[in-house]
Amino acid sequence: MSTEAADEPGEPATARGSVGVELGRRPLFYAVLGPFWAWLVVRWVHDWVLAPELNVTARETFFPTASLVAAGTTLRGAGAPAPVAGLLDWLAGGMDFVALGVEALPQLAAGAWATIVLTVVSILAGLVLAVPLSVARVYGGRAARYPALAVTELIRGTPLLAQLFVLYFGLGLTQYVREVPGVGVAVLPDTAVVVALIGFTINSAAYQSEYIRSALLSVDSGQLTAGRAIGLSKVDAIRHVVLPQGLRFAIPGWSNELVYLIKYSSLASFITVRELFFRAEEIGNATYRFVEVYTVAALFYIALVISASAVMSYVEGRVAIPGLGGKGRR
Amino acid sequence: MSLLRFEDVRQSYGAEEVLRGISFEMDRGDVEVVIGPSGSGKSTMLRCVNRLTEVDAGTIYLDGEAITTPDTDVNDLRRRVGMVFQDFNLFAHRTALGNVTLGLEEVLDYPREEARTEAMAQLERVGLADQADSYPAELSGGQKQRVGIARALAMDPELMLFDEPTSALDPELIGDVLAVMRDLAEEGMTMLCVTHEMGFARSAASTVSFLDGGQVVERGPPARLFESPANERTGEFLERLTSLHGGEQ
Ligand SMILES: Nc1ncnc2c1ncn2[C@@H]1O[C@H](COP(=O)(O)OP(=O)(O)O)[C@@H](O)[C@H]1O
Ligand SMILES: [Mg+2]
Numbered sequence: 097m098s099t100e101a102a103d104e105p106g107e108p109a110t111a112r113g114s115v116g117v118e119l120g121r122r123p124l125f126y127a128v129l130g131p132f133w134a135w136l137v138v139r140w141v142h143d144w145v146l147a148p149e150l151n152v153t154a155r156e157t158f159f160p161t162a163s164l165v166a167a168g169t170t171l172r173g174a175g176a177p178a179p180v181a182g183l184l185d186w187l188a189g190g191m192d193f194v195a196l197g198v199e200a201l202p203q204l205a206a207g208a209w210a211t212i213v214l215t216v217v218s219i220l221a222g223l224v225l226a227v228p229l230s231v232a233r234v235y236g237g238r239a240a241r242y243p244a245l246a247v248t249e250l251i252r253g254t255p256l257l258a259q260l261f262v263l264y265f266g267l268g269l270t271q272y273v274r275e276v277p278g279v280g281v282a283v284l285p286d287t288a289v290v291v292a293l294i295g296f297t298i299n300s301a302a303y304q305s306e307y308i309r310s311a312l313l314s315v316d317s318g319q320l321t322a323g324r325a326i327g328l329s330k331v332d333a334i335r336h337v338v339l340p341q342g343l344r345f346a347i348p349g350w351s352n353e354l355v356y357l358i359k360y361s362s363l364a365s366f367i368t369v370r371e372l373f374f375r376a377e378e379i380g381n382a383t384y385r386f387v388e389v390y391t392v393a394a395l396f397y398i399a400l401v402i403s404a405s406a407v408m409s410y411v412e413g414r415v416a417i418p419g420l421g422g423k424g425r426r
Numbered sequence: 427m428s429l430l431r432f433e434d435v436r437q438s439y440g441a442e443e444v445l446r447g448i449s450f451e452m453d454r455g456d457v458e459v460v461i462g463p464s465g466s467g468k469s470t471m472l473r474c475v476n477r478l479t480e481v482d483a484g485t486i487y488l489d490g491e492a493i494t495t496p497d498t499d500v501n502d503l504r505r506r507v508g509m510v511f512q513d514f515n516l517f518a519h520r521t522a523l524g525n526v527t528l529g530l531e532e533v534l535d536y537p538r539e540e541a542r543t544e545a546m547a548q549l550e551r552v553g554l555a556d557q558a559d560s561y562p563a564e565l566s567g568g569q570k571q572r573v574g575i576a577r578a579l580a581m582d583p584e585l586m587l588f589d590e591p592t593s594a595l596d597p598e599l600i601g602d603v604l605a606v607m608r609d610l611a612e613e614g615m616t617m618l619c620v621t622h623e624m625g626f627a628r629s630a631a632s633t634v635s636f637l638d639g640g641q642v643v644e645r646g647p648p649a650r651l652f653e654s655p656a657n658e659r660t661g662e663f664l665e666r667l668t669s670l671h672g673g674e675q
Contacts, residue, residue: 322515325476326529326581327505336532340519419563420518 125402132399139205155202161195168192197392200379207375208396210289214361214371215404217293219354222300227339229305234312235334244305251302257363260295264288264367292364300357307349312342344420351408358400372396427490429454429616430475430585435484435494437470444470446640447484452633454584457617459627459648462637463663468620471637472587475618476507489584505533508578512590514570516562522549522573523558526580533581548576552606568599572606579610586610588619622667624652636660 135158143155168188176184232244251259276290315338323333362373370378376393380386428451437445444467452458460468473479475486477493477500486494493503517525526545530536536544549555552572562570571591578586588607592600604626611617611630621627627634628648635645636657644657655661 316515316518318511318513318515319517321478322511322517323528325478325504325509325511326577327501327533328529329501332532336528337517337519344519417519417563418561420561 125406129399129403129406133403136205136208139202140209143202143206157198157201159198159201161198164191164195164198168195193388193391196383196385196388200376200389200392203375203379204372204393204396207370207372207393208400210364210369210371211358211361211373211400214289214292214296214364214369215354215357215400218296218300218361219304219350219357221293221297222304223350225297225301226304226308227343229301230308230312231334231339233305233309235330248302248305251299252306256295256299256360257366259299260292260363260367263295264291286369288364288368292361292367292369296357296361296364299360300353303353303356304346304350307353308342308346311345311349312338314345315341341420344415344417347408347412347415351405351412354404354408355401358404359397362397428452428487429456429489430618431487432471433485433487435471435474435486436482437467437474437479438482444640445474445481448637448640448642449484450635450642450645452616452618454616455614456632457611457619457630459631459634460618460620460637461622461627461634461663461667466637467640468637469589472509472589472618472620475585475587476504476509478509501533505529505581506584508581508583508586510571510574510578510586510588510591513594514562514567514574516565516570516573516577518562521559521561522554522565522569522576525562525573525577529577529581545576545580548580549573551579551609552576553602566599567595568602571595571603575603575606575610585616585618588617588621590620590622592621592623624667628652636663638663 139158147155168191171184171188171191174181174184229244229248232240233248236244319337319341320330320333323337324330328336361371364371365374365377368374372393376389379389383389431451432448435445435448436443448467448471450458460471462468470479474481474494475488477498481494484494485492488503488506492498516522517528520528523542523545526548527536527538527541530541530544531538546555546558549558552575554569554572554576557565557569557573560569562573565573575591591607592603595603600623604623607617607619607626608630619626619631631648633645634648634651636643636651636655636659638659644651644655644660646656651660652664655664
């Protein structure tokens with residue numbers, strides 16, 4: 097009777113925002129995202145599988161810009177009368193802008209790979225930590241509840257950048273990471289990446305545990321009772337009855353966390369991880385064309401965010417159960 | 427020997443004493459119907475039997491064995507005592523079939539296929555084999571409650587507890603659930619039922635208890651208790667019940 101109404105989870109109070117979640121469902125975006133991903137994948141395969149001997153900065157773009165640059169030069173040198181010359185100048189500037197953006201693409205593609213790896217690995221590893229953390233918060237005794245609370249609040253209460261600095265400079269985690277097998281070779285080329293992964297995982301675990309905690313609280317308490325009443329132990333009842341429902345309720349919050357992590361992963365550039373933002377900055381420093389290259393990098397981030405939202409909408413639809421949250425099936 | 431025995435059971439929430447010395451016993455195959463005003467402690471009494479609520483004093487025996495002791499295996503006790511809830515509490519993320527198989531697989535360690543077969547048999551028993559793949563939200567209240575009964579029966583319990591199983595249902599859906607409960611009673615299941623369905627009590631109950639203020643005020647065969655209640659409070663309560671329900675069905 098009251099179960100349907102009572103199960104509806106509210107927007108988690110801890111949400112960092114909901115940017116991009118709406119955009120992910122429009123077909124128009126697939127028309128842009130499809131080619132973007134096709135190009136990105138071809139670029140990665142080309143750069144790391146087909147032509148790995150070149151370093152990234154030496155890589156040619158797939159879209160030659162010479163004619164564009166030449167056209168710009170011609171326009172500027174045309175010697176037209178004053179008002180027209182201004183217009184031509186402006187056009188030429190646009191062409192330079194596009195040309196530089198296009199030339200930056202190979203490096204940004206390499207950076208996007210790092211950004212994606214950072215995000216995907218951290219959110220998944222964070223989830224693995226967040227589930228026990230949130231269960232401890234909701235169902236644990238004092239001995240489990242308070243430490244979990246302390247860890248969560250410590251991490252949510254301090255800046256992510258500070259956390260990265262503590263791991264990287266403070267604890268000098270790189271020294272230990274270097275000892276781990278696999279680091280330094282192709283799989284994990286960079287010790288800083290591993291430090292960033294650890295930092296993001298811990299940070300994301302804290303945020304995710306908050307989303308999951310409030311989702312668990314919105315599971316009707318009668319569910320756990322019913323599980324216990326057939327003889328399930330508390331742990332089994334949580335695992336088989338409460339978590340499958342709670343985790344579904346947590347998907348919208350979780351999607352926000354994913355979107356945030358994509359953007360927050362740019363902080364890894366401060367500890368020398370060569371992700372998307374780092375690459376853009378590198379190009380900017382070399383060319384002094386910061387506006388151009390940051391604009392293109394921003395487009396990359398937007399594409400990643402919308403893609404992530406689309407994936408999460410798909411996942412949410414796939415795991416939807418009638419009467420249990422999910423879209424359009426209530 | 428009696429299957430279930432309460433011996434001066436007391437229970438309090440804080441300062442409020444909810445059960446104030448309950449004693450009674452029922453034999454295997456008995457159907458005990460408990461009636462009483464809201465807040466009289468009926469639910470608490472049932473929940474003490476499967477230890478969802480802990481008693482403060484007194485002892486409950488199941489099949490001669492004290493089950494309110496600290497060393498009772500609570501999970502095993504709950505396996506042996508089925509419970510049906512007022513608001514169903516079906517596992518919302520599992521189909522009707524999945525609701526029944528969970529206990530079979532995770533508590534009784536049935537292999538998947540055998541759990542499925544057994545669960546289908548239980549759904550058949552409550553007339554819902556054709557709804558096996560429906561989720562709770564897709565079932566009517568009466569169907570939900572019958573799945574709830576099948577879920578409890580699948581654990582092969584020695585005793586079934588029913589806590590107002592029909593009071594959340596629309597009147598036209600009550601009959602199906604009561605029919606299943608009648609069948610169960612006829613098959614010889616021992617049942618402790620909190621219900622105000624007097625038709626069911628009359629036809630299926632071996633004994634009716636009237637609970638008020640945490641005490642069994644009066645207890646007896648349904649015909650005797652309903653026709654000539656010995657206690658004044660029982661009479662008043664029955665009168666109110668009859669006028670509320672508009673008589674018998
Ligand atoms: N979990 C609880 N905490 C505190 N008081 C409770 C709790 N459950 C029940 N009570 C109180 O115990 C009394 C008996 O409740 P209950 O057994 O549910 O009665 P009934 O089922 O007969 O309506 C009521 O006064 C109720 O307020
Ligand atoms: Mg009650």
